[in-house]
Amino acid sequence: MESLTLSDVEQKYYSELFLFCDVDNTKKVASNGKVLDLFRAAQLSNEVVHQITELCGATRLGHFGRSQFYIALKLIALAQSGLPLRVESLNSVRDLPLPRFVMGKNEQEMRHVVMFADTENQGPYLPRPPGRVQAKKVSAHEMIQPCVPTVDPQPDTTSPVVSPNQSPPTSPHAWRKHKRQASGGNVDRQPSVPGVVWPPFREAQPGPVTGDGMWSAHSPPPVQESWVSFTDTPPSCTLPMHPPSAQPESTTVRTVPSAMTTNEIQRQTSGYDDPWKITDEQRQYYINQFKTIQADLTGLIPGSAAKEFFTKSKLPILELSHIWELSDFDKDGALTLDEFCAAFHLVVARKNGYDLPEKLPESLMPKLIDLDDSAGVPEPDPEVGFSASPVEVTPNKSPSMPSLNQNWPELNQSNEQWETFSERSSSSQTLTQFDSNIAPADPDTAIVHPVPIRMTPSKIHMQEMELKRTGSDHTHPTSPLMAKPPELSEETKLAAAIKFPGTTVGDGYSSSDSFTSDQEPISSAVNRQRSHSGTSPEGLKVVAPPPPPPRPNASHSRSSSLDMNRNFAAVPAGPQQPGVVAFPPAVPPRPLPTQTSVPHGHRSVEGDGLPAITSTSPQQMPEQPNFADFSQFQVFAVDQPADDGEKPSDSGQVERCAETTGTMRTAKNDVQAEERNATTVNSAKVSTPLAPPPKPVRRRLKSEDELRPDVEDLPQKSTVIATVLATQPSIPRSIGKDKKAIQASIRRNKETNTVLARLNSELQQQLKDLLEERISLEVQLEQLRPFSHL
């Protein structure tokens, strides 16, 4: 024949149609039957069809080869557009619309159309389908009315899933395309059926019409709605059903004996999503069928009746079973009207070649009827809920949530899933875990961190020292100081010096109010701190010049330190032996002794202090010397306070010494603090701001520094404590920092010590228990032994 030039669209369309007709899969020849069907579907008169057949040469050949087929298609297009059939016009006519075929079967074609529409704008011919198709998946089928713009509008039209049956091999693609959303499988239909229009296949075309399922877009023109004809769908490749017999659902069978009749059931595929939407006509049909089974529309169809009904559709039991599972939304073994419609629709779709979805499409979910509403509504809710919950949950515990979230999407459908969902979320242990994790650490820890203390002049420093010493120095030698610097500072404001002595004395020496009144506040602070010691020794310490940490330096042998011991004894809060006596400024290997300019009247004190100090810790040893110096002072001071302490100047000095020693005991820091305090005091008294300054330099050892300053101060202690306190501020911050560092380390060590001590005690206890057990067992053995001998 004449050569034929086809546009791309046409080419595609035609090839698809050819494949559609190529039931024998010969790829070369379209079966006459199918071709004729197709042509008939073009809604052309038989004459025209004959003419076309002749023109294309099929008559001559007796069969439709590909080229003939294409030519024929083109001629059909010509005819449909009203042009005379001329072979010449085949190539001359441009913009020839694609031939339209009204066939249910053409779902595939429809798909093609749609596809085409998508790809190329087939203008009128591809009414939205493509768009629709894209929009809705399967709806494309319906759309396949290329020239029916109206069709377009209905994206979801529903053309009931066009009977996918007819599926020539190609059709599957089309369907698939459209089916994107469709859960189901019908995907096979080729959406790209070009310009296939599926005018409502109302009537069951008696014949083999391929389509039984014409799913025309049920959109506007009702005409277009083609219902899936249950009956006929020519066996779509995918469908197991066989149209001829199959009648659209059993109802059709009942009502329409012939296959074709099913055509009327071309409900628009109320497809599962769009393709699954039920058109009004369809719905009405379903409702009618429902009435035949159950007159009451609000009633239920029992499972057995439904089974019988649907069995008539000749679908395999397995598929019917699946359909049932999908449609019986509330799992009650009976179908409400909505459920019934959904089931019916699914059957129709299936018969038309649509694959069954895995999940019930939303449009089929029972929600139209009250009964179903509950069912339908929950559907979205759970999802929403789920999504919500993950959201809420996530904020709480993100880690756990993600997993839940993932699970959620899966659970959209059944209530059961909801349950699971909730179970899952509720059972999530992570939440609780999180909570616990989130639980803030004890406040003490918060306090622990060393805070740069702004110490007022020496006073503050001294206070710190005291705090450290007095506070649970044992445990947190440095922390208190660290933690409480602010406190200390504030305290110091008051009269760090005062406090200091107070604290030192206070804690331990609370009784020793010998301190000047100034100290009282300090002592009180110290006392307060003391109380904290349990919790945050640091705090205490900071608050007031930590009273000389009750150094468990029993070794403190200083005679002079006796007083101090006493003081320290009181002071030591922690495991340290109360008898801090030892504490007294463990005299660290004080290199300072010499240095200290301490009037060494205190030296004697120092001596005591030193040993005491040394006992505190090796670290402190270096300080010790300083401490020692200090201690001297402290001892001195302690003595004084002990005695009486109040002597302002002396006591102050002594206190300071004591304090210093104390600090040395507890922690270097403490000592330092004390020293500081002492120094402050001293300084106050003696205007020894110098002392502090020098101290910082040696801060590392702290003790040294302190000692030194103390030592220095001591001599200067003559000044009134108050004054000293006043001067305390002069204590260089650096010293404070050093002290803190040292104190911190001291504290750490103390902590470790306490922990180990505890552990030891526990183990001892266990050992005892075990020994007891052993003894008891042995006793039992002995008791039994005689029996065994018997």
Place this chain on the structure above:
Amino acid sequence: MQTAIMIVANYPLYIRSVPTQGELKFHYTVHTSLDVVEEKISGVGKALADQRELYLGLLYPTEDYKVYGYVTNSKVKFVIVVDSSNTSLRDNEIRSMFRKLHNSFTDVMCNPFYNPGDPIQSKAFDSIVSTMMVQAF
């Protein structure tokens, strides 16, 4: 790890295992466990529908896996076999799994198209079981 779920009602109705091979081993295990199940059923007069845990902790020297059992009112037995290597499974989890299984099984039974005695071929049921197995194991 290997796990398997089987539903038996005097004849196997459903079996699913992950991985999917080695089912014979599971078959064997389940069959042997059925004896124990029978034992428990016959002896107990009270609520037979109680969730039963069976073989919790059963460990063969060679094969280490635990077998859990569950029986419904209609004497349908569910058996879950899990690797012992999966120690993260707790009793409650197993119970919830059985509960889910039971629910799904009930749904399948409710389907008028299902003939009791047929192997369970429901896709929904399969998917639920698969999901459950994946989650749990």
